[in-house]
Amino acid sequence: MDNTLARANGRPVTRWRPRVALASVVVGLSVAATTLAVASGAAAGTTLGASAAEKGRYFGAAVAANKLSDATYVGILNREFNSVTPENEMKIDATEPQQGQFTFANADRIVNHARANGMQVRGHTLAWHSQQPGWMQNMSGSALRQAMLNHVTQVATYYRGKIHSWDVVNEAFADGGSGARRDSNLQRTGNDWIEAAFRAARAADPGAKLCYNDYNTDDWSHAKTQAVYAMVRDFKQRGVPIDCVGLQSHFNAASPVPGNYQTTLQGFADLGVDVQITELDIEGSGQPQADNYGRVVRACLAVARCTGITVWGIRDTDSWRASGTPLLFDGNGNKKPAYSATLDALNSGGTTPPPTTAPPSTPPPTTPPPSGGCAATVSLNSWNGGFVATVRVTAGSTAIDGWAVAVTLPGGATVTNTWNARGSGISGAVTFRNVEYNGRLSAGTTTEFGFQGTGVGPTGTPTCTPS
Ligand code: XIL
Numbered sequence: 001m002d003n004t005l006a007r008a009n010g011r012p013v014t015r016w017r018p019r020v021a022l023a024s025v026v027v028g029l030s031v032a033a034t035t036l037a038v039a040s041g042a043a044a045g046t047t048l049g050a051s052a053a054e055k056g057r058y059f060g061a062a063v064a065a066n067k068l069s070d071a072t073y074v075g076i077l078n079r080e081f082n083s084v085t086p087e088n089e090m091k092i093d094a095t096e097p098q099q100g101q102f103t104f105a106n107a108d109r110i111v112n113h114a115r116a117n118g119m120q121v122r123g124h125t126l127a128w129h130s131q132q133p134g135w136m137q138n139m140s141g142s143a144l145r146q147a148m149l150n151h152v153t154q155v156a157t158y159y160r161g162k163i164h165s166w167d168v169v170n171e172a173f174a175d176g177g178s179g180a181r182r183d184s185n186l187q188r189t190g191n192d193w194i195e196a197a198f199r200a201a202r203a204a205d206p207g208a209k210l211c212y213n214d215y216n217t218d219d220w221s222h223a224k225t226q227a228v229y230a231m232v233r234d235f236k237q238r239g240v241p242i243d244c245v246g247l248q249s250h251f252n253a254a255s256p257v258p259g260n261y262q263t264t265l266q267g268f269a270d271l272g273v274d275v276q277i278t279e280l281d282i283e284g285s286g287q288p289q290a291d292n293y294g295r296v297v298r299a300c301l302a303v304a305r306c307t308g309i310t311v312w313g314i315r316d317t318d319s320w321r322a323s324g325t326p327l328l329f330d331g332n333g334n335k336k337p338a339y340s341a342t343l344d345a346l347n348s349g350g351t352t353p354p355p356t357t358a359p360p361s362t363p364p365p366t367t368p369p370p371s372g373g374c375a376a377t378v379s380l381n382s383w384n385g386g387f388v389a390t391v392r393v394t395a396g397s398t399a400i401d402g403w404a405v406a407v408t409l410p411g412g413a414t415v416t417n418t419w420n421a422r423g424s425g426i427s428g429a430v431t432f433r434n435v436e437y438n439g440r441l442s443a444g445t446t447t448e449f450g451f452q453g454t455g456v457g458p459t460g461t462p463t464c465t466p467s
Contacts, residue, residue, distance in 0.1 A: 045343070045346070045347040046343075047079055047080045047343075048080045048081060048328075048339075048342060048343060048346065049080055049081050049082035049083075049119075050082075051343060051346035051347050052082070052308065052309070052346055053082060054346075055301055055346065056307075057300070057301075057306075057307055057308045057309070058082050058083040058120055058164075058307070058308035058309075059080070059081055059082060059083065059308065059309055059310075059311075059346070060081055060082070060083025060084055060085060060119075060120070060122060060308060060309070060310035060311070061077060061080075061081045061083075061084060061085070061310060061311050061312075061313065061314050062084075062085045062086075062087040062279065062310065062311070062312045062313050063077060063084045063085065063086060063087060063110050063113075063314075064086075064087045064088065064089075064318070065086070065089050065106040065107070065109045065110050066106075067318065068109060068110070068113055072315075072332075072333040073314055073315070073318070073333075074113075075333070076314050076315070076329060076333055077314060078117050081119060082118065082119050082120065083114075083119055083120040083121070083122060083164070083308060083310060084110060084113070084114045084119050084120075084121055084122070085121070085122040085123075085124050085278070085279075085310050086106075086107050086110045086111075086121075086123075086124060087124075087312070087313070087320075088131070089106040089107040089109075089110055090107045090123055090124055090125065090155070091124070091125060091128065091131040092125075092126075092127075092128065092131060092132050092133060092136060092151060093131045093132060093133040094106065094107065094131075095107065095151075095155050096133060096136075096151055096154075096155075097133050098133070098135065099133075099135045099136070099147060100150075100417075102154055102155070102158070104158060107159075111159065111162055115162065120164040121159075121162060121163050121164060122163070122164060122165050122166075122167065122276075122278065122310060123155075123156075123159060123163040123165070123166040123167065123208070124166075124167045124170070124213070124278075125166075125167040125168070125169070125170040125213065126151065126152045126155060126156060126166060126167070126168050126169070126197060126201060127148055127151070127152060127168060127169045127170070127186060127193075127194075127197045128169070128170040128171060129171065129172075129182060129184035129185065129186055129187075130170075130171065132185075136148075136151075136185075137185065139185065140185055140188060140189070141188075141189060142189070142385055142386075142454075144185055144186065144189050145189040145190070145193065145196070145385070145386070146386055146416065146452070146454065148186060148189070148193065148197065149196060149197065149200045149386065149388065149452070150416075150417055150452055152168070152197050152200040152201050152204065153200050153201075153203070153204045153388050153419075153450070153452060154204075154419065156200070156201045156204035156205045156208070157204040157205065157419060157450070159205065160204060160205040160207070160208075161205070161207060163205060163208045164208065164209065165208060165209040165210075165211050165243075165244055165246075165274075165276060166201055166205070166208050166209070166210055166211060167211050167212075167213040167246055167278065168197050168198050168201045168210045168211060168212065169194050169197050169198070169212055169213070170213045170214070171213070171214050171215065172184075172186075172187065172194055172212075172214070173214055173217075173224050173227050173228055173231075174224070175216055175224060176223070176224070177223045178223065179223040179224065179226060179227035179230075180227070194212070194231070195235060195238075195240040198210055198235070198240055198241050198242055199240065199241060199381045200381055200388055201241075202241040202381075203379065203381040203388055203390050203450075204388075204390075204450075209243040209244050209274060210241055210242055210243050210244065211242075211243065211244035211245060211246045211274075211276060211278075212228065212231070212232060212242060212244075212245055212246065213245075213246030213247075213248060213278055214228055214246070214247070214248065215247075215248035215249075215250055215279070216255065217245075217247055217248075217264070218247055218249055218251075218257070218258050218261055218264055219258035219260060219261075219264065220258070220260040220263045220264040220267055221260065225264060228245065229267060229268065229271070232245055232268065232271050232273060233271055236271055236272055236273070242273060243273055243274060244273050244274040244275065244276055244307075245268045245273055245274075245275055245276070246275075246276050246277075246278035246279075247264070247265070247268075247275065247276070247277055247278065248278055248279035248280075248312075249277050249278070249279060249280045249281075249296065250279060250280075250281055250312070250321075250326075251280075251281070251282040251283065251292065251296075251326075252282070252283035252284075252321075252324055252326070253283065253284075256292075257282065257292050257295055257296055261295070261296065261299045262298075262299035262302055262303060265299055265300065265303040265306050266303050269303050269304070269305035269306065273305070274305050274306075274307045275300075275303060275305055275306045275307070276306070276307055276308050276309075276310070277296065277300055277306070277308070277309040277310065278310050279310060279311075279312040280296060280309055280310065280311045280312060281311060281312045281313065281319060281321060281324075281326035281327055282296070282326050282338070283321065283324030283325065283326045284324070284325070284326070285325055285336075286337055287337060289325075289326075289336075289337070289338045290336075290337035290338045290340065290341035291341065292338075293328070293338045293341045293342045293345070294341040294342065294344065294345040296309070297309065297341075297342050297345035297346055298345050301345070301346070311327060311328060312326075312327075313327050314327065314328075314329055314333075315327060315329045315330060315331055315332075315333055316329070316330055316331055316336075317331040328342060368396070369394050369395060369396035369397075369464070370396050371396045371397040371398060372396055372397070372398045372400075372466065373395075373396045373400075373464070373465075373466055374393055374394060374395050374396060374400055374403050374441070374464040374465070374466050375393075375394050375396070375464050376391055376392065376393050376394075376403075376405045376461075376462040376463070376464040377391070377392045377394075377461070377462075378390070378391045378392075378407065378457075378458060378461075378462055379391075379392075380457040380458075382456070382457055385454060385455070386452070386453065386454050386455070387413075387452070387453055387455075387456065387457035388450060388451075388452045389407075389450060389451050389452075389453070389457050389458060390448060390449075390450045391405055391407075391421075391432070391448065391449050391450065391451075391462065392446055392447075392448050393405060393434075393441070393446065393447050393448070393449070393464060394441075394444070394445070394446045395441035395442065395443055395444060395445055395446075395466075396443070396444075397443050397444065398443050399440065399441060399442045399443055400439075400440070400441050400466040400467075401439060401440050401466070401467070402433070402434050402439035402440070402466065402467040403433070403434050403439065403441070403464055403465065403466055403467060404431050404432070404433045404434075404464070404465045404467050405421075405431065405432045405433075405449075405462050405463070405464050405465075406429060406430070406431045406432075406462060406463045406465070407429075407430055407431075407432070407458040407462045408428065408429050408430075408458055408459075408460065409427055409428060409429075409430060409453065409455070409456075409457070409458050410455065410456045410458075410459065412455045412456070413427060413453050413454065413455030413456050413457065413458075414426050414427050414453055414454050414455060415427070415430060415451050415452070415453045416452050416453055416454060417451060417452040417453075418432065418449070418450070418451040418452075419449060419450050419451070420435060420438055420447070420448060420449035420450065421433060421434060421435060421438075421449035421450075421451070422434075422435060423451060426453075432449060432451070433467070434447075434449075434467075439467075
């Protein structure tokens with residue numbers, strides 16, 4: 001996959017390091033780095049994206065696929081932004097409208113537009129109590145847990161290598177002073193549903209940064225903020241794969257930019273995660289609104305690990321809260337005072353660049369595949385009652401035209417779902433064979449397939465036979 005994207009017009013160049021192949025050994029260890037650089041001769045600081053890139057950050061917008069035919073909209077998007085978040089198109093109801101039937105056409109339009117124009121993509125969102133399709137709303141218990149994990153796995157696998165950051169779980173905490181989890185069908189599957197989702201996402205796309213995203217988590221003194229902080233701290237301590245915290249940052253008179261906003265950003269960052277402002281909008285107009293945007297941007301730039309800002313729409317009329325005119329461009333696409341304040345803050349704000357993360361390294365397989373043969377290794381993401389297995393198939397010193405991988409499942413385990421391979425049988429001894437597009441492997445190269453199941457996953461080394 002070509003991860004090097006360049007803009008033809010001499011404006012910022014976004015480089016994505018090539019993702020390494022998914023390998024069991026890298027799961028949970030590291031994430032791919034993304035660096036933003038300014039092309040020589042670029043007109044520095046004249047657009048939001050260019051100015052943010054100078055500070056090693058991105059500046060993004062939520063985008064709706066059905067507006068990509070609006071010339072004014074696309075003109076602003078391509079000129080100003082170097083990251084996009086699909087506003088609704090990657091949500092569960094959009095990507096899995098019927099159970100097991102995935103639709104990516106609208107999300108793909110946004111991803112393709114982004115890649116063609118050198119923009120990063122934030123994936124939003126894999127697991128959420130809201131905007132669930134009807135079939136999921138009606139589910140509960142272990143069936144829902146399985147369906148949720150399958151959704152995470154399938155969607156993150158489909159977009160593997162194309163997503164800078166995933167909002168793996170969205171809005172899982174309750175408002176108010178309780179500091180409790182939000183009640184939802186997902187929460188009722190067990191308190192570990194969030195970490196299970198993160199583990200499944202890491203297994204599916206080891207190169208994406210994995211974020212927990214929420215709103216009303218901007219004020220450091222609020223119970224909800226502290227509850228999310230405690231969860232992230234616990235995840236870091238126990239090795240649950242999490243790389244970032246997203247603060248939606250929807251502000252208005254009832255929920256203003258808190259005085260301790262920078263403290264909050266720094267507090268999360270001090271846990272060893274990136275912080276991203278993911279859905280910024282600030283209701284208001286004129287200079288007061290402009291001042292608030294400036295404060296938010298300066299707070300981010302002052303925190304080394306605040307790596308990017310996304311506004312939740314482009315023009316006021318595109319906003320989900322259009323009556324509050326909360327964005328940077330008016331309905332005609334003209335820059336508002338809030339735009340100028342944002343750009344000024346980007347240009348004059350702190351210079352602390354976010355640290356770059358070392359790219360993952362892929363250790364060689366422990367036993368090299370035999371000449372003319374193949375080898376397979378399996379990595380498991382298990383939880384109480386189920387698992388996702390990711391299998392790497394590597395050709396030996398000569399090419400092979402096809403492969404069959406045999407695994408043994410312990411008693412009671414059942415395969416419920418397979419991707420990138422065809423399985424024979426669902427329990428006991430199961431053999432997975434290549435599909436049309438991944439059978440031929442040149443010498444030493446690798447492909448992957450996966451399967452999900454109930455019960456305990458396979459133990460022992462799978463056998464690989466060329467065919
Ligand atoms: C909103 C979209 O902007 C609307 O178009 C849709 O009708 C509802 O969802 N928090 C989130 C976003 O995480 O997904 C929400 O987006 C806004 C609040």
